[in-house]
Amino acid sequence: MGERLEHAPLLTEVDLTDGRASEPSRPLRGVNRAFHGRRGLGVVTTLGLPLSWMLFVYVGSLLLLVVSAFYALDPITQKPSSTFTLDNIEAAFNIFDPAVRDTIWVLARTVGVALLVTFCCFLIALPVAFFIAKVAPRWVRRGLMVAMLMPLWAGYLVKGYAWRAMVAPSGGKFAASGKGDGGFLDATFGWTPGYGRVAIVITLVYFWLPYMVLPIYAGLDRMSPSLLDAAGDLGAKPFRTFRSIILPLLMPAIAAGSIFTFSLTLGDYIVPQMVNNGKEKFMFGTLINSTLGAPNQPLAAAYTLWPLLIVVLYLLAMKRAGAFENL
Amino acid sequence: MKLSLPARAALFGFTVLTLLFLYLPLLVVARLSFNPAKSVSWPGWTGYTTDWWKLAWEAEGPREALLNSCKVAFVAMLIAMVLGTLAAMAMARFQFFGKHAVSFLLVLPIALPGIVTGIALQNTFTREFDLGFMSFKVGLGFHSLVIAHATFCVVVAYNNVVARLRRSSPNLLEASADLGAHGTQTFRYITFPLMRSALVAGGILAFALSFDEIVVTTFTAGSGFETLPVWIYANFSRPNNVPLVNVMATFVMIVSIPLAWLAQRLSEGGDG
């Protein structure tokens, strides 16, 4: 914070603050003296509380979760017992067992959906962000960005419910009278994907799109126009500029956006359930939830290790791509 | 770079379509809250009734859930603001070993899927901890919910404050010290006003995040405590309560969106 010019009495008499006291009160003086020059103490005091909170409450809970997966479920009472076992870990991770492979298949399917949603968000977000950052006139930029981000705050369940109302299919020919009319899409366009996998993907893209738009916009905004002009001066057509200059420079921003779209899709089970048909449990999160409700807490904990591992690995990979500077 | 007119028009059109895509479902829900019939079937744009809004106001369930949500969000926001600010000050001000790890740690609760966080926290809260001289169980209820929400709201407050601190010139602090201000004075007269609006913005965003959260809440709220998202989730498939859900959903939208807009305005201001 710079040197305190202790031996310059002139300065302590200067009124810095419009008539308020210029010297800190007695206890604060002691505090100031204690902290002066002691960087370590400063770090510990400021960081101490939040860090211990996160470590004890959060990391501690995650560790306890991992530990709980190593205990067997008492078959009679269906509560976790104190018997140590590797069965749950095996049931979740042993890919050589065909029964386990069914579970892994659900996980793979979910990862696939997460990547698909990320990709679709990227495809939509990029042109939109580009338009707002580079094409739209300056005075609408903020308004457009605000308009893009507002749906994020409309409420998670609200949006899930909204899509349920959008894609509701009309009933079969045996519907009771007055029942079985379709939702918005069916009524307005005569077509709806109905409840199911397509609706799940569309809904998830809808949910996480603003998370992708924001960092890409920020990345584009930071990009100096002179850079793009230079490329044009050197003879590059817009597409070439885009491919060789803009896209590589945007990678960290895209990586940042993808963290949310990927990870949030991977674990989501509530919204997929809302727009799913009654037939399949599509997402891995649904499997974890139903295992927990079986009740089989240790096995659910073992299953949870999968998304935990995948997301942590993904986070580390995105960190390398520079995503964290762009969050 | 200069884009051709057709290219620019195409981008404009695409953006408009995207905005339409984003807002149409919200309009549908708002419309349904005035729909006389009790279903999600699309009734067209005619036929309105305000009965459901009156009913929602009188019904105990949604109102109590709304109040619970507000209480939890408010306390969680305060905790998140304090913790987030402390962390932001440390990260922006000092260089120390493990900085990357700390930022990773702060992001973790919000980056990890809600179900992972929820199950982990529920496991901890329902566990009996035997310390030898005493044993305790955190238990589920208002307090556990506040702890859980504060945990993932910290990063929101942190992000806002740290961005503001990093944006502000370090010269300000040096100048203040050069003028003879002590540490706490600098904080009180320079640093704090600087980050005040970012702090409030972060707080508002934390409030909105907590208000809206469902996944972690279902795991950590316990049986008797219902927040608004929990109420909506429990009732959206009940035919008799569908209209009430429509109303509450529209209400959430009407409240959250201006709040977020306000936060956005605040976080942009105060550039110094």
Added chain:
Amino acid sequence: MRKTRIAVALMASMALVVAACGDDEATSSTEAVETTAGSETTAGGTDTTAGSETTAGSGETDYQWTPNPDILAAAEGQVNFVAWAGYAEDGSTDPAYDWVTPFEQITSCEVNVKNGSTSDEMVQLMQSGEYDGVSASGDATQRLMAGDEVVAIDPAEFPSYENIFEGLKMQPWNSQDDQPYGIPHGRGANLLVYNTEAFADGAPDSWSVMFEPGSPADGAVSVYDSPIYIADAALYLMATQPDLGITNPYALDQAQFDAAIALLEEQAALTSQYWALYTDQQASLENGDVLAGTTWQVIVNLAQANGAKIDAVKPVEGATGWSDTWMLSSKAANPNCMKLWMDWIASPWANSQVAVWFGEAPSNAVSCTLDGMAEHCETFHAEDEDYWTDVWYWTTATEECLDGRTDATCVPYTEWVNAWNTLRS
């Protein structure tokens, strides 16, 4: 600066609102979950006021219940329990059906119900220790008793107990060590529901419409989403593949179990819905998305009231069913109110009300003597023990075979859960 002030003022006023309105919760709220939203349906079959006897001239219903005075004196003021949807109606679904409000008025115990969709969910909820009691089916009771989640009851504290049908008392699923562990609630069978228009050529009378392709309901079958449904598959195999040797659908050795799972995997092609929330099946029946399925009478009643053209039947192969017991939690915070509720729901009037609403046989013999109940008791075979010989009540499958076989090990319920999860993924 001004913006900041506005924001702070906003937050402060929110805080004030929160503080001021905080008192509202103190006023009683009857149900934590169901809210009044008008009612669309008047279900419960034809008897809307069955079972009530009016005292001459006063127009008031005689609830035919005197609470145990010692327990009433120690009542805590509220009770929180887990129950099947439809077991604790407070008039919000249909104003004519309300046996919660009278209870609250008589005992001053405010009722908070948590609806469970499956027995597994109920076991999990009870394990949390946050509830005072539960209406448990036989496949939950054994786990609860083994896990010490529930306690034995003293019949002397429950005046209604003596009128319970003898055939329901002290059964394997509601007693342990010669002690009763709860009060029987009533019993019912899982029925086959079908759309009468789709089956205009002939009403089905066999589960085959749910298991064999080619019926009018092919592709529109609705299955109960719980591992316990494996017993229904086993039940079908009892009739169609007798050489498997299944004598009890809950006692399946590995070969029999595998056959049941194989059948369920084939059934998946015919199925359009796996339901746990009764409202899901109800909505699908009304929409015509489901043309046949396994159901509870209450769902049929509710959907019929909304115009669905459906009917339900107990097929010739028999059916799985449930015989539910109200149990008291070992960690009950409000044990006296819970005991009062248990006694109330088993008392003649209340028991008849829930039996009519849910569509099941009452457990209290006196219920059948009330006005209008004779026909209901006959329809639901309350006193006809022959009807129940081919109804297999939900029970927890154990390694020790429930049919008494000692030469084989049976598949325990935890394996049923794993197999079901694999099937459903």
